[in-house]
Amino acid sequence: MNPIPKPTEAExxxxxxxxxxxxxxxxxxxxxxxxxxxxxxxxxVGYTTTLKIMQIMAxxxxxxxxTSTRTHIYATAAKEEDTQQQLLQRFVDATFRGSAxxxxxxxxxxxxxxxxxxxxxxxxxxxxEKEQ
Amino acid sequence: MNPIPKPTEAExxxxxxxxxxxxxxxxxxxxxxxxxxxxxxxxxVGYTTTLKIMQIMAxxxxxxxxTSTRTHIYATAAKEEDTQQQLLQRFVDATFRGSAxxxxxxxxxxxxxxxxxxxxxxxxxxxxEKEQ
DNA sequence: TTGCTTTTACGAAATCATTCGTACATCTTT
DNA sequence: AAAGATGTACGAATGATTTCGTAAAAGCAA
Numbered sequence: 495m496n497p498i499p500k501p502t503e504a505e506x507x508x509x510x511x512x513x514x515x516x517x518x519x520x521x522x523x524x525x526x527x528x529x530x531x532x533x534x535x536x537x538x539v540g541y542t543t544t545l546k547i548m549q550i551m552a553x554x555x556x557x558x559x560x561t562s563t564r565t566h567i568y569a570t571a572a573k574e575e576d577t578q579q580q581l582l583q584r585f586v587d588a589t590f591r592g593s594a595x596x597x598x599x600x601x602x603x604x605x606x607x608x609x610x611x612x613x614x615x616x617x618x619x620x621x622x623e624k625e626q
Numbered sequence: 627m628n629p630i631p632k633p634t635e636a637e638x639x640x641x642x643x644x645x646x647x648x649x650x651x652x653x654x655x656x657x658x659x660x661x662x663x664x665x666x667x668x669x670x671v672g673y674t675t676t677l678k679i680m681q682i683m684a685x686x687x688x689x690x691x692x693t694s695t696r697t698h699i700y701a702t703a704a705k706e707e708d709t710q711q712q713l714l715q716r717f718v719d720a721t722f723r724g725s726a727x728x729x730x731x732x733x734x735x736x737x738x739x740x741x742x743x744x745x746x747x748x749x750x751x752x753x754x755e756k757e758q
Numbered sequence: 759t760t761g762c763t764t765t766t767a768c769g770a771a772a773t774c775a776t777t778c779g780t781a782c783a784t785c786t787t788t
Numbered sequence: 789a790a791a792g793a794t795g796t797a798c799g800a801a802t803g804a805t806t807t808c809g810t811a812a813a814a815g816c817a818a
Contacts, residue, residue: 502804502805502806503720503805503806504805504806505805506720506721507720510720510723514723519765520765520766521764521765539806539807539808540807540808540809541764541765541808542766542767542807542808542809542810543806543807543808545765545766545767546767546768546806546807546808547805547806547807549766549767549768550805561766564764564765564766564813564814564815565764565765565766566765566766575732578721578722578728578729578732579732579736581717581721582721582729582732582733582736582737583737585713585717585721586733586737588635588638588639588642589638589710589713589714589717590710591642591646594733594734594737594738594739595739595740595743595746595747596710597714597729597733598730598733598734598739598747599746599747599750600707600710600711600714601714601718601726601729601730601733602726602730602747602750602751602754603750603754604711604714605714605715605718605726606726607726607727607730608727609755611727612751612754612755614727614731615727615730615731615734615747615751616748616751616752618731618734618735619734619744619747619748619751620748622734622735622744623741623744634774634775634776635775635776636775636776637775651795652795652796653794653795671776671777671778672777672778672779673778673794673795674777674778674779674780674796674797675776675777675778677795677796677797678776678777678778678797678798679775679776679777681796681797681798682775693796696783696784696785696794696795696796697794697795697796698795698796759818760817760818761816761817761818762815762816762817762818763814763815763816763817764813764814764815764816765812765813765814765815766811766812766813766814767810767811767812767813768809768810768811768812769808769809769810770807770808770809770810771806771807771808771809772805772806772807772808773804773805773806773807774803774804774805774806775802775803775804775805776801776802776803776804777800777801777802777803778799778800778801778802779798779799779800779801780797780798780799780800781796781797781798781799782795782796782797782798783794783795783796783797784793784794784795784796785792785793785794785795786791786792786793786794787790787791787792787793788789788790788791788792
């Protein structure tokens with residue numbers, strides 16, 4: 495919950511992989527990373543680039559690592575939801591001048607949200623309204 | 627609607643001012659900018675810094691400018707909602723692995739949204755559900 | 759053991775964003 | 789007209805991020 499240093503784009507990409515796959519070696523992250531990049535026609539990067547960024551992330555405290563074996567194993571330092579929450583706050587401020595409501599309206603209007611998901615959101619709203 | 631080059635943080639800050647105030651001179655933007663920065667205890671910047679960034683924005687096509695008088699007047703090249711939509715798409719992909727629903731749930735759960743705004747969102751959801 | 763592969767570490771280049779100094783043009787005031 | 793204020797243009801310094809080459813250590817295979 496303590497404010498996390500803001501991850502850069504490359505760092506966030508790696509955090510996503512670690513959240514999705516759990517603690518991983520640099521090799522495993524690197525392969526996932528380039529797979530995702532290929533799927534989005536972006537440039538692949540070299541192995542030592544991925545390694546370097548993960549080392550920087552460890553320095554910054556974005557990830558922890560187990561160095562007890564030769565192949566170090568990296569894990570995220572913060573929960574996905576906590577990090578998302580902080581990034582969301584910054585994004586709302588920077589892009590929607592602080593209005594979470596505008597962001598939600600835009601997201602609902604133009605992004606892909608299924609009928610079931612809409613129901614879930616409605617249920618959450620009703621729960622929130624009761625709490626007030 | 628054509629994909630806009632991704633604005634940097636400094637550029638987005640200036641876009642916000644232009645959206646809020648309409649076409650403006652560098653001087654006017656600069657004053658708004660430093661006022662906002664002061665209010666958030668961030669560093670103020672020099673006039674030529676603001677000028678330079680706005681010139682770069684014109685080069686990139688983020689803004690247009692009227693140079694027919696000595697004091698150039700800058701205006702945003704894209705509508706606020708269109709730009710927000712594109713930034714939102716990128717943000718959802720980068721931070722919520724593409725799940726707009728997760729983003730909305732997080733935003734509703736932890737950001738400040740008033741009861742009236744919740745009602746508005748609920749109304750939008752019901753409208754969307756009818757359309758399906 | 760000797761050579762091949764995998765891994766980490768480190769440093770430096772390349773790239774991108776931000777900042778500002780300086781120069782020069784134009785307008786305003788006296 | 790001269791002085792001062794305000795404006796644009798441009799280039800370069802600074803700082804942050806990303807990229808990768810090279811080296812050394814550790815493990816593996818013949």
